[in-house]
């Protein structure tokens with residue numbers, strides 16, 4: 132496998148876009164648990180990964196966002212945690228390995244689905260076990276870069292980084308979801324960009340940044356890119372996976388209006404600023420990523 136950091140020293144890389152909306156296009160309903168598709172509809176999962184590789188993406192994200200035992204328990208699937216995560220990583224790595232270009236696979240871990248003490252009733256040791264279990268399964272399936280994403284709590288991220296490092300000698304990336312209030316970017320828990328990145332670097336994160344975001348415009352993401360780069364201060368590569376703009380509500384559903392050309396311009400602006408990994412989150416499609424790829428290469 133190519134060394135990710137050596138590659139990032141010389142170039143920026145495109146990560147992938149949203150998975151959920153692509154699965155809905157393939158028939159997934161709100162009642163379905165998307166991790167079950169890693170086993171029951173693995174061909175569809177692979178097809179979405181393939182569409183992103185064809186678009187020029189060089190980092191795929193395993194379909195395991197809500198794959199912690201805590202999150203799966205709400206669907207009665209906690210006893211299948213290892214199987215579903217392993218299958219998710221495996222579906223992505225098979226597509227990655229078939230690509231003529233080097234393609235890495237993020238072991239995707241989202242918020243575990245509860246709150247740490249004192250806000251909730253989960254103890255740090257318990258959370259370490261939850262994250263270690265999920266990362267172990269993802270590593271067994273072949274994922275080669277750990278990713279903690281859409282995070283808001285630095286304590287949770289710290290434990291996640293520790294878990295990822297216990298599981299393997301692989302790069303560990305973490306991204307927070309920010310909203311903007313009174314001109315300041317903060318996570319849902321109130322953490323600023325500077326505090327989040329300082330803490331993640333202290334805890335040993337190798338790649339830091341942001342994904343998703345609440346009601347952020349494309350210009351907000353440009354400003355966020357500047358703030359992320361300033362906070363990282365050259366100590367680690369920065370990743371940004373923005374949504375396709377701020378959503379509007381249509382019949383109760385979020386609709387994202389940014390076009391592939393809009394996202395291509397945003398990707399160019401991010402890479403010009405020094406962002407090393409740029410991709411997409413909610414509302415982004417293979418068409419968006421293809422335009423971004425053409426723009427930054």
Ligand SMILES: [Zn+2]
Pocket residue numbers: 342343344374412413
């Ligand atoms: Zn998102």
